[in-house]
Every structure is written in C-alpha cells, then in structure tokens.
Amino acid sequence: MSIFFSSVLAVTSISSFLVILILVIDLIINNYPNFDININNKKTIKVEGGKPLLFALKDKEIFIPSACGGRGSCGYCKVKVLNTSTPYLPTELPYLTDEEKKNNIRLSCQIKVKSNLNIEIPESLFSVHQYETKVLSLTDLTYDIKQVTLEIEKDQNIDFKSGQYIQFEVPPYKLTSETVYRAYSIASAPSDNKKIELEIRLVPNGICTTYVHQYLKVGDKVKINGPYGEFYLRPTDAEIIFIAGGSGMAPIKSILLDMKEKGINRKATYFFGAKTKKDLFLLDLMEDLMKAMPNFKFIPALSDLNADPDWQGERGLITDVVDKYILSGENKEAYLCGSPGMINACIGVLTKKGIPNEKIYYDKFA
Amino acid sequence: MNISSIAILFGSIITGNILLSYYLGMCSFLSISRELKSAIGLGVAVTFVMAITTPLNWIVYNIILVPLNITYLRFIVFIMVIAGIVQILEMIIERFSQTLYYSLGIFLPLITVNCAILGVNLFMIIRQYSFINSIFYGIGSGIGWLLAITLLAAIKQKISKNILPKGVEGAAISLIISGIMAIAFMGFSGIIPIN
Structure with missing residues (x-):
C-alpha cells in the first residue's frame, strides 16, 4: 500500500515540478516585444510578437482570407513577406508553387512574427x-x-x-x-x-x-x-454550368438570385447532387427561378440508386449526370462548390469535355 | 574530481562510445548526418540534453526513487525528465537560433525518444556511478555521440559527389561507414577500460 502511495506521489510531484519549470521558462523566453509591420509601404502597424502573422494582423483588424481558421489546411492566407528569416516550413510547401516561392509568398498562419516585417497584401483586403x-x-x-x-x-x-x-x-x-x-x-x-x-x-x-x-x-x-473569395460570376457571355452538392448550394443560390435581380439571362444549367430525396432543399425557389429565367435549368440528381422509388428525376453520381447533359465544353464556364472529392471528380469530367481549367471556378470546403 | 572521473570522460568518448560500441541512438544518427552543419547542431543538442539529464536523473534516482523503494519506476521517470528538458531546450533554440531550429526540424522532439540518452541514464545506474562521475559520464557520452555523428556527416559529405553502386546508396552506405568507424573505435579499447 505504501509503495503505491509513494509511487503516485513521486511521479506526480516530479511531473508537476517539470510542468511548472516549463511554464516559467515559457513565460520568460516567449516574451516577445512588439514589432512593426509595414503593409504595402503605406501603413505601419504595431503588433504583438510571437504570434502567427495571420492572427497578429487580425488583432489589428486586417483580415487575411483563411477558410480553415489558421490550421494550415486551406492554403488561402497567402501573403507576400519581403523580409523574414524564417525558412519555408514543411507545412507551407504543399500550398506554394515555385513561382510563389520566388516571389516570397508565405502562408501567414504558419509564420510567426519575430522581427519587423515588410508585407504586401491586395488593397481589396483593406475593405x-x-x-x-x-x-x-x-x-x-x-x-x-x-x-x-x-x-x-x-x-x-x-x-x-x-x-x-x-x-x-x-x-x-x-x-x-x-x-x-x-x-x-x-x-x-x-x-x-x-x-x-x-x-x-x-x-x-x-x-x-x-x-x-x-x-x-x-x-x-x-x-x-x-x-x-474569388468565387463570383465572371461577366462573360459564355454558357454557365453550376455544380453543387449539399451546403454547396449557398454561393450558387446567391449568384442565381443576383442574376435574376439584374436580369442576366445567360444560358445556365445547375446540377445539384444529393444522396436521397430528403437531402434536397429549396426546390420551390429553383422552380420560381426557372420560371423567371427561361434560360436557366435546375437538374437535381440522387446518387442512392435504391432510395425513393417515386423519384422522377435524374439518378446517379453527379459526374455521370454532368457527363450525360454536357455534350461539348465550347464557350462554357463552370462554377463548382462542394467537397474536395466531388470537385476534383467534376473538374476531370469538365476538362474532358473541353472546358479549359481557367474557366472552371470552384470553392472547395477544406 | 579524481582520476576515475577523467577516465570515465575519455572512456565514454572513445572506448565506450555510446553510438559506435553500443549502437544506441541510431535513427537520428542515420537521418541527420546528411549535412555537417545540422549534424553538429543535433550533436550539440544531444550533448546538452545528456549532460543535464544524466546528473539530474542521478539526483532523482538516488534522492527520490531509492529511498522510497520505487526504483522500478526509473524508466518512466527518466523519460519524463528527458522530455521536460527537451521541451525547454526546444523553446530556447526556437527563441535564439531560428536557423538551428528549422534545420533540426522534427528531430528536436525526437531527442526525447533518442535511446542513447535513456541508455546513458540507465548505464549510469547499472554502473553505480557517483554523482560527480555521472556528470562526466553524461558529458562524455554526449561528446562521443557528437563526435560520431560529425565524423559520419563529414565522411558522407566527402563521398557525396562520388558515384556509388545503386545497391549501397542512402542508408546502406551510412551503415557500412558506421560499421567501419566502429571497428576503428574498437582499436581504442584496452587503453581505458570503462566499467
């Protein structure tokens, strides 16, 4: 019994001593001063040192886009950093091209502010x-x-x-x-x-x-x-293909409502993938939009082949349905929103149809 | 300080080299030895951790574990102390040397599970060193490890431009080199017996 108590006591006291030691040293060592960040050579702000650049800027009400919230998994928070001693980190490399590396583009959620920095961000981010x-x-x-x-x-x-x-x-x-x-x-x-x-x-x-x-x-x-975000309707006269699944409905609904209000009557087809009928929503709104915009067509498809025997519409994976309806990619542009798997599969189908990559716009949920 | 402390210091560097005669701490030895600079960096870090943890664990063992009769906990307690020291070391390096921090990269936390360090701590117990001797043993083993990895990195750098047969590229040639180095170090044995 006593050996049990002394074991527990010894291990607890040694580990708590170490924890306290680490905390004290952390307090002393990670106590960075404030640093100046010069943005676009126009504005200089003072930020707290030791924090990731993304959050240091957020504290000063400068919001760099980031879909993942600073976990380094979306690759959106790219910022041009002109003078940092931090080498490229393994967590940044998958998201940066050689071109971007040459231009000192960094992921702002990964690099910490440890010196005065000069950075460049798009002017639009000030808005x-x-x-x-x-x-x-x-x-x-x-x-x-x-x-x-x-x-x-x-x-x-x-x-x-x-x-x-x-x-x-x-x-x-x-x-x-x-x-x-x-x-x-x-x-x-x-x-x-x-x-x-x-x-x-x-x-x-x-x-x-x-x-x-x-x-x-x-x-x-x-x-x-x-x-x-860069996911918005381009002002061309190309035929539009929308593809979405699940809550990927949101940005496309916004674009459609905007088109209706502005009276844009381009030819548009909207493929919406769901598993079963209970995953479908806003069907009434889509009906109304089809009535208001004669060139717009909404095509929902169910991927679960056995569910809902009374379903009259399309069945199968959304890629198969797109493949069936789109005969050629000539003068078409595509807007995709959904899971990364769905988007990658759809990009494959669309490029096979002849739509160039730069005409395919997408929003991936990371 | 007496003559045996000096003997232990040199013995653990040369004749009883923790890496080349006991083959402990191989994984980082093989993977960080590509570049001389990071090899020396890691070697210094290992030396630092060994030099601190060996006497520290001597104190923990002899002051806490032995009187309480709970020496069976030595493995877990030693690892805990090593992990804590490595954590502190990592914070210090991150703060003061960015280049070293990023070149050591993932291997810095791996020092925690570097078996050479735990090995030295356990040998110190088995060989019943005194406190003073454990300090010298920790420093000596660290320097020995540093010496071995520096030599390997230097040799690898030297042969990096040579054309090797396909079959011995990479880890294979490192193992062959360290084997030959170990044989060379065997030649020292007998000069200073270490026990």
Missing part, C-alpha cells in the same frame, strides 16, 4: 471588415442543413459579390477553449446589404457546425468578418 450581427432566424432546410439569417447591426452595411464567403466567429464553448473561425459562403443576394444568409450543414463534432446547430438561438450576437 474586409468585422461585423457584429444578430441571428434573425434559424430554419431547417433538411435534417442536417440549417439556414441562418444574420442581420448586420449598428450602421454597418456589408457589400459583397454574390458567391463570396465570410468567416464566422465561434466563441469558446464546450467543444473549443479558444475563439475559432470557419468560412461559410453567403447564400443571399448582394442587393440586401443589411442581411446575410448562410447554409450550414451539421458535421459530427464540427466545432462551428455543432455550435450553430445545437447552441445558437434566435437573437444571439454573432461576429463575422469578410467578404472574401
């Missing part, structure tokens, strides 16, 4: 702001997708292009001990700059999705920042 919003309504679109309507508070207005996304701030709660950010596409039309809609699908144990589905209530305050 990214943080917005305080209030939850106006929460609607179930399907059993696992919720539509969240947020109203911008105070005198702020959000100006965005249809198809762009915002970042949703999740405060600490049961699943996270720190504030995290997750990107969601705006589903509403840009004409209403006081309100935005998001479509959020529940991911088991997803930090943000669980928060939205189980904790968020009407009237709650939510902070967002944005808008970001």
Whole structure:
C-alpha cells in the first residue's frame, strides 16, 4: 500500500515540478516585444510578437482570407513577406508553387512574427471588415442543413459579390477553449446589404457546425468578418454550368438570385447532387427561378440508386449526370462548390469535355 | 574530481562510445548526418540534453526513487525528465537560433525518444556511478555521440559527389561507414577500460 502511495506521489510531484519549470521558462523566453509591420509601404502597424502573422494582423483588424481558421489546411492566407528569416516550413510547401516561392509568398498562419516585417497584401483586403450581427432566424432546410439569417447591426452595411464567403466567429464553448473561425459562403443576394444568409450543414463534432446547430438561438450576437473569395460570376457571355452538392448550394443560390435581380439571362444549367430525396432543399425557389429565367435549368440528381422509388428525376453520381447533359465544353464556364472529392471528380469530367481549367471556378470546403 | 572521473570522460568518448560500441541512438544518427552543419547542431543538442539529464536523473534516482523503494519506476521517470528538458531546450533554440531550429526540424522532439540518452541514464545506474562521475559520464557520452555523428556527416559529405553502386546508396552506405568507424573505435579499447 505504501509503495503505491509513494509511487503516485513521486511521479506526480516530479511531473508537476517539470510542468511548472516549463511554464516559467515559457513565460520568460516567449516574451516577445512588439514589432512593426509595414503593409504595402503605406501603413505601419504595431503588433504583438510571437504570434502567427495571420492572427497578429487580425488583432489589428486586417483580415487575411483563411477558410480553415489558421490550421494550415486551406492554403488561402497567402501573403507576400519581403523580409523574414524564417525558412519555408514543411507545412507551407504543399500550398506554394515555385513561382510563389520566388516571389516570397508565405502562408501567414504558419509564420510567426519575430522581427519587423515588410508585407504586401491586395488593397481589396483593406475593405474586409468585422461585423457584429444578430441571428434573425434559424430554419431547417433538411435534417442536417440549417439556414441562418444574420442581420448586420449598428450602421454597418456589408457589400459583397454574390458567391463570396465570410468567416464566422465561434466563441469558446464546450467543444473549443479558444475563439475559432470557419468560412461559410453567403447564400443571399448582394442587393440586401443589411442581411446575410448562410447554409450550414451539421458535421459530427464540427466545432462551428455543432455550435450553430445545437447552441445558437434566435437573437444571439454573432461576429463575422469578410467578404472574401474569388468565387463570383465572371461577366462573360459564355454558357454557365453550376455544380453543387449539399451546403454547396449557398454561393450558387446567391449568384442565381443576383442574376435574376439584374436580369442576366445567360444560358445556365445547375446540377445539384444529393444522396436521397430528403437531402434536397429549396426546390420551390429553383422552380420560381426557372420560371423567371427561361434560360436557366435546375437538374437535381440522387446518387442512392435504391432510395425513393417515386423519384422522377435524374439518378446517379453527379459526374455521370454532368457527363450525360454536357455534350461539348465550347464557350462554357463552370462554377463548382462542394467537397474536395466531388470537385476534383467534376473538374476531370469538365476538362474532358473541353472546358479549359481557367474557366472552371470552384470553392472547395477544406 | 579524481582520476576515475577523467577516465570515465575519455572512456565514454572513445572506448565506450555510446553510438559506435553500443549502437544506441541510431535513427537520428542515420537521418541527420546528411549535412555537417545540422549534424553538429543535433550533436550539440544531444550533448546538452545528456549532460543535464544524466546528473539530474542521478539526483532523482538516488534522492527520490531509492529511498522510497520505487526504483522500478526509473524508466518512466527518466523519460519524463528527458522530455521536460527537451521541451525547454526546444523553446530556447526556437527563441535564439531560428536557423538551428528549422534545420533540426522534427528531430528536436525526437531527442526525447533518442535511446542513447535513456541508455546513458540507465548505464549510469547499472554502473553505480557517483554523482560527480555521472556528470562526466553524461558529458562524455554526449561528446562521443557528437563526435560520431560529425565524423559520419563529414565522411558522407566527402563521398557525396562520388558515384556509388545503386545497391549501397542512402542508408546502406551510412551503415557500412558506421560499421567501419566502429571497428576503428574498437582499436581504442584496452587503453581505458570503462566499467
């Protein structure tokens, strides 16, 4: 018995001594001074040292796009850093091309501010702001997708292009001990700059999705920042192919509503992939849009061949359906939104049809 | 300090080299020896950790574990102390030498599970060294490891431009080189017996 107690006591006291030692040394050593960051040779800001560049800039209300929230898995937060001693990290390399490396492009979530830096960012990022919003309504679109309507508070207005996304701030709660950010596409039309809609699908144990589905209530305050992204309708006269699955509906819905409001009547086909009938949503809206825009066609397809025997529409994988409907890729451009697997498969089909890669625009959920 | 401390110091560097006569700490020895600079960096880090952890673990063992009669915990306790020291070392290197930090990369945390370090700590117990001797033994083994990896890296750098038969490229030639080095070090045995 006594050997049991002395063992536990010894191991606990040695480990707690080590922990305290590490904490004390961490406090002394990782105590960086503030550093100056010079942006585009125009503006100099003072930031807290030792933090990743992405978060240091966020503290100063400069929002670099990041879909993964700084985990180094989306590769969006690229920034040109002119003078850093940090060599390229293994976590950055998969996202950088040789061209970008030559131009000193870095992933801002991976490099820490440990000296004064000169950086260059697109001017448009200065127009990214943080917005305080209030939850106006929460609607179930399907059993696992919720539509969240947020109203911008105070005198702020959000100006965005249809198809762009915002970042949703999740405060600490049961699943996270720190504030995290997750990107969601705006589903509403840009004409209403006081309100935005998001479509959020529940991911088991997803930090943000669980928060939205189980904790968020009407009237709650939510902070967002944005808008970001290059996923918007290009002003050409090419025929449009939209492909989406699940909550990938959101940016495409925004683009369609925008087209309707602006009276853009380009030929457009929208392929929407779902597993079964209960994964389909907003069918009424699509009907209305088809009536309002005679050149627009909505084609939902079910991938589960055995479900819903009464289903009259298309069946099969979305790639097969696209393959069947699109005969040639001439004078067409494509907009894809969904899981990386779906997007990669669809890019394969579309390039085979002759649509050049630079005419295929997509939003991957990382 | 007496004559046996000096003997232990030199013995652990040369005749009882932890790497070349006991073949401990091989994984980082083989993988970090491509470049002389990072090899010396890792060698210095290992020496530092050995020099600190060996006397520290001597204290922990003789002051805490032996009186409480719980020496069976020595493996877990030694590893804990080594891990803590490595963590501290990592923080210090990250703060003061970016180049060293990024060239050691993933191998810095791997020092924690470098068997040479645990091996030295356990040999010190088995051989019943005194506290003073354990300091010299820790430093000596570290320098021995540093010496071995530096030599291997230098030799590899020297032969890097030579054309090797396909079958012995990479790890194979490193093992052959370290085997020959071990034989050479065997030649020292008998000069200073270490026990």
